[in-house]
Structures are given as structure tokens and as C-alpha cells.
Amino acid sequence: MFFTYLRRELRRRRKAALVVASGLALGIALVIVVSSVSSGMKQAQGKVLESLYGLGTDMTVTKAATPPKEGSGSTGRPRFKFDAKDADEGGKEQSSDRVMVQGFQTLSSSTVAKVDGQSGVADAVGGLSLQVMKVNGQFERGEFEKAPGTDGKAQPPGGSDQQNGKVRGGGADFDVDSYSVYGTDVGKLDLGPLTSSRISEGRTFTGSESDAKVAVADASYAKEKKLSVGDTVTISGTKIEVVGIATPESGDAAANLYLPLKRAQTLADAKNKITTVYVKAADSQQIGAVKSAIQKNVSGTTVTTSADLADTVSGSLSTASDLASSVGKWLSIAVLVAAFLVAGLLTSSAVSRRVREFGTLKALGWKSGRVTRQVVGEAVVNGLVGGVLGIAVGLGGAYAVTAISPTLTAELGSAGGQSGGGPGAMGGGPGGALSDSASKALDISLTAPVSTTTIALAVGLAVAGGLIAGAFGGWRASRLRPADALRRVE
Structure with a gap:
């Protein structure tokens, strides 16, 4: 009887029921869209952190910043020294490179x-972040140009340039190439920045290559330098073979080249030194x-x-996240x-218009509780119905956002004066070790x-x-009282 009457009343008041359901559907759909977009924001932010930290990394440990000693005069800036070479001896070409620890702050490997x-640490692994600066070019010898009409004649002391002649031309033309190198512990490849990239060509390191002259190159850097598996790169006079190409899963790579940790320490003359400890918490x-x-x-x-x-x-990304969350x-x-x-209010108003109906039902023996259950049902x-419509509209809105995939920019700024840090620390890298003047921008597609x-939640809201x-x-x-209701019957 209850469901039969319920079905008949809903069919008889289709328009009113649709208005109530549509209002609820709008609210539920908006909740679904906002919740899904907020979830997408969190995923996007997670991708940013994964591209910098590495999968599974919960925190990083770096050396605390120390102020420079007074009168030390050390700035840590690279210095290049070239020997004098005579061009006639084929010595015009000059080349020199410096392998430097990023941030110039290191920790002991211990x-x-x-x-x-x-307590609470599940695993930890060290890494060494380096910056390589290579200067390559040549000096050009200048030519002495004699003054007109001075051949074979002695020049008076203190004569002018026109009298004595002068050197013209000459100079130098040098190319400066800078790229980042990251030394990774080949015994624990499941922790650290390299885990945020997948090997798209070749292979990764093996456990026996702790000091091998091998490297994994970032895909973008390999494309820029036209590197492929089997090619070699020269770092500080050491030839390194590229054994793999790594493509970041999201964002930018942590470094241009990855080397075994011991080999990186040797190249940087930083034996038993690291810049970052990547930590995975047990909980x-x-x-x-x-x-x-x-x-x-x-x-x-x-x-x-x-x-x-x-x-x-x-x-x-941050702006959109704030809007979505607040x-x-x-x-x-x-x-x-x-x-x-x-x-x-619409339901209450509908009850007011059904005074005659409910009065009659009560006169026929319906209890107030039964009338109430009928209205609530x-x-x-x-x-x-509104929940079903709201879920359909909300899913459509979420699908539209995913299909459009608007691109958001995430810029990683200074983490509060920390130094040292992981790969890319001079340009904004992992571990929060970012310089005050540097940042790293990543483009993330929103889903x-x-x-x-x-x-x-939508079903719960509908109910x-x-x-x-x-x-x-x-x-x-x-x-409602039956007598009062029936009194209004015409």
C-alpha cells in the first residue's frame, strides 16, 4: 500500500518532484566537480614533488647553512686556468672544465x-649533486701593423701610434657549457630522484657498477646533445659511456646526467661526501x-x-589549488x-496544498506517523533522483575538465634559506635546497x-x-487535524 501510493503520488506530481530533484542535483554536481578538481590539484602537486624528490621519498636531509668565515675570501666561484700555447704549434684550442658540488655544502657519507x-626510518640513501662547467674555445693572435713610411727607420721614443704602429685584431672566443650531474647509489635505485624517471632506452645501473664509467642521460638532455645509448661524454678528462636514457614521468628531470655515486665523488674530488640523504619513513x-x-x-x-x-x-597550480580548497x-x-x-520549502509548500488529501486520509484512519512517513518517503x-542526476552531471563536469586538461604552472621557490640540497639545487631542485635567487617551473596538466x-558522498547528500x-x-x-483539514473542503 505504501509503495503503491508513493508511486502514484510521484507520477501525479512529476513537475514538482523534478524541481526538487533538480535543485538537489545542482548542489550535488557542484560538490562532485569541486571534490574531483581538488583531488586533481593534490595529484598535480604530488607529481611536482615526485619529479623533484623521487618516488617513495618522504623527506631529505641536507647540510645546515653555515655563514662564510670572515676574511676567508672564498666565494666558491669556479676558476679556469689556461696555459700559454703558441698558435703556430697547433695550440690555439683551449679547453677546461670544472666539476663542482652544487651549493658547495657537503655531508659525510657516514x-x-x-x-x-x-627510529621510524624505513630506508635512507645518499646522493651527490654536481654542476659541471666546461669552457672551450681559442685565443686569436693579434697582428702588428706598421705605420706608413716607417720601414727600416728607427722610431723616436715616445712616438705616436701612427709613428710606431700598433697591434690590431686578436682576442678570444670561448663557449661555456653548464650541465648538472647526479651521483646515485647503485645499490638502492628504488629511492631518490632517479626513481621519478623511467628508462626509455638502454638500461639502468647494475649493483656491480658502483665506480663504473657509465651514465644514464635525461631524455631532453640527450636529445639536445644528440646522445644515444653507446655514446660517450667526457667529464674532467674522463670518458663516460651512456648506457641508458631516462624519461621523467612528470615535470623536469633532477639532473642531466646520472652517474654511480663513487664515480661522481671521484670526478668532484669529494671522496666520501654527499649533498643529500633521501629518507623513506616507515609510517x-x-x-x-x-x-x-x-x-x-x-x-x-x-x-x-x-x-x-x-x-x-x-x-x-597554487592559485587554482587555493581556489578549489577554499x-x-x-x-x-x-x-x-x-x-x-x-x-x-517546496516539500512543505506541497504539503500545504495537500491539506484536503491528508485530512481525508486521516479521516479514513491514517495515523499522523503514517502520513509523515508518506511525505518523507x-x-x-x-x-x-536528484542524486542520480547530480552524479551524472558531476561526472560529466569532471570528464570535461580531464578532457580539456588545462595546463597549470608550478614554480618552486626558496624553501627558507636552506642550502646544499639535491639535484638542481642551484636552479631549484629536490630536498627543498633552493637558492634564494633561483626557482624551477614545471607545467602540469590538470585532471x-x-x-x-x-x-x-553524493549518494549520502542525496539521501x-x-x-x-x-x-x-x-x-x-x-x-494537520482531520477536522481542520475537512473544514477547508469545498
Whole structure:
């Protein structure tokens, strides 16, 4: 009887039911779109951090910044020295390169073991970030030009240029090439920046190549320099064979070239030195506690978590994320509350127009509770219909965002005066070790994934909307008296 009457009443009031369902659908659809876009923002930010940190990395440990000593006069700037070579002896070509530690701040390799021994640390691995600057070019000898009419004649002292002649031409033409190199521990390739790239050609390092003269090149750098598997690059006079090409999964690569850690230390004359320790926590919920333990027990270090690094992300990604998490959230709540109120008021208004009907039903023996259940049942069905429509519209909106895939820019700025750091530290790299004057921009395509949790939330909102609307109408219906209702019957 209940469902039969319910079906008949909904069919008889199709227009009113559609209005209530449409209002709820609008609010639910907006919630789905905002939730999916917010989820996409988090994924995009995660991609930015993965491209800098490496998959599985929860935090990095770098050397704490130390002020320069007074009167030291050391700036850490590269110096190049060229021997004098006579052009007639074929010595015009000059070439020199310098392999420098990025940030000029290093830790002892033993720091990795200290960090790995801290409570809550699942794994730790060290890395060495380098910058190579290569200067290549030649000097041109100038030519002495004699003054006219001075052949074979002695020149008076202090004569002018026209009298004595002068040197014309000459000079120098040098090309400066700079690229980044990252020394990675070949025994733990599952942690660190290289894990955010996939090997698209060739192979990665093997465990036996801890000091081998081999390299994995970033795909963009390999394309720029026309490198392929089997080619060689020369670093500080050492020929290195390219054994693999790595393509970043998202964003930019951490370095142009990856070398085994010991080989990188040898090239930089930094034996048993590292710039960064990449740390994986045993429990992602205890990252803060692990950070505190490392800072307390490993002196002279700075610990940067992914959350710290995320705070430095700016650009359109940050702006859109703020809008989605604040403005979008409150807009969704406002629209949803308005939809619930409108549904409740429309249901209550419908009850007022059904005074004769409910009065007759009560006169026939219907209890107030049964009338209330009837009104609530109709409202819940309207809510479920609105939920189905809202889910359909919300999924369509999320699909549209994913299909369009708007490009957002994430710019990684300074992480608060830290130095040293991982690959790219001089240009904004992993570990939060960014220079104050440098930044790294990444382009990320936005998607709007819809999770089952979001769908469940939409269903819950639909039921809640129906119950709220039913509560309005049921309360109004329960107050009707048969005599008062029938008195209005004409």
C-alpha cells in the first residue's frame, strides 16, 4: 500500500518532484566537480614533488647553512686556468672544465647510516649533486701593423701610434657549457630522484657498477646533445659511456646526467661526501616525529619534508589549488545548503496544498506517523533522483575538465634559506635546497579524478537532502487535524 501510493503520488506530481530533484542535483554536481578538481590539484602537486624528490621519498636531509668565515675570501666561484700555447704549434684550442658540488655544502657519507638508524626510518640513501662547467674555445693572435713610411727607420721614443704602429685584431672566443650531474647509489635505485624517471632506452645501473664509467642521460638532455645509448661524454678528462636514457614521468628531470655515486665523488674530488640523504619513513603518519628525531640526533643538518616543499610551490597550480580548497569548498556548501532549504520549502509548500488529501486520509484512519512517513518517503525518492542526476552531471563536469586538461604552472621557490640540497639545487631542485635567487617551473596538466568516496558522498547528500526536505513536510503534515483539514473542503 505504501509503495503503491508513493508511486502514484510521484507520477501525479512529476513537475514538482523534478524541481526538487533538480535543485538537489545542482548542489550535488557542484560538490562532485569541486571534490574531483581538488583531488586533481593534490595529484598535480604530488607529481611536482615526485619529479623533484623521487618516488617513495618522504623527506631529505641536507647540510645546515653555515655563514662564510670572515676574511676567508672564498666565494666558491669556479676558476679556469689556461696555459700559454703558441698558435703556430697547433695550440690555439683551449679547453677546461670544472666539476663542482652544487651549493658547495657537503655531508659525510657516514651521515646516511646515522639517519638510517633513527627510529621510524624505513630506508635512507645518499646522493651527490654536481654542476659541471666546461669552457672551450681559442685565443686569436693579434697582428702588428706598421705605420706608413716607417720601414727600416728607427722610431723616436715616445712616438705616436701612427709613428710606431700598433697591434690590431686578436682576442678570444670561448663557449661555456653548464650541465648538472647526479651521483646515485647503485645499490638502492628504488629511492631518490632517479626513481621519478623511467628508462626509455638502454638500461639502468647494475649493483656491480658502483665506480663504473657509465651514465644514464635525461631524455631532453640527450636529445639536445644528440646522445644515444653507446655514446660517450667526457667529464674532467674522463670518458663516460651512456648506457641508458631516462624519461621523467612528470615535470623536469633532477639532473642531466646520472652517474654511480663513487664515480661522481671521484670526478668532484669529494671522496666520501654527499649533498643529500633521501629518507623513506616507515609510517607516513609519523613523518613529523621522524623529522624531529633526525634534527635532534644528527647535528648540522636540515630536514625538509614533502609538506615543507609543498609550501614553496607557487604559480597557477597554487592559485587554482587555493581556489578549489577554499572558494570552491564554501561555494559548494552554500549551494548545497540553498538546495536543501529550497527542497524543504517546496516539500512543505506541497504539503500545504495537500491539506484536503491528508485530512481525508486521516479521516479514513491514517495515523499522523503514517502520513509523515508518506511525505518523507516521497522526499527521499526525490532526493535519490536528484542524486542520480547530480552524479551524472558531476561526472560529466569532471570528464570535461580531464578532457580539456588545462595546463597549470608550478614554480618552486626558496624553501627558507636552506642550502646544499639535491639535484638542481642551484636552479631549484629536490630536498627543498633552493637558492634564494633561483626557482624551477614545471607545467602540469590538470585532471579531475572521481573516486568512489566522492560517489558515496553524493549518494549520502542525496539521501540527506531527501530527509531534510521530508522533515520539513512531515512536520507540517503531522500538525494537520482531520477536522481542520475537512473544514477547508469545498
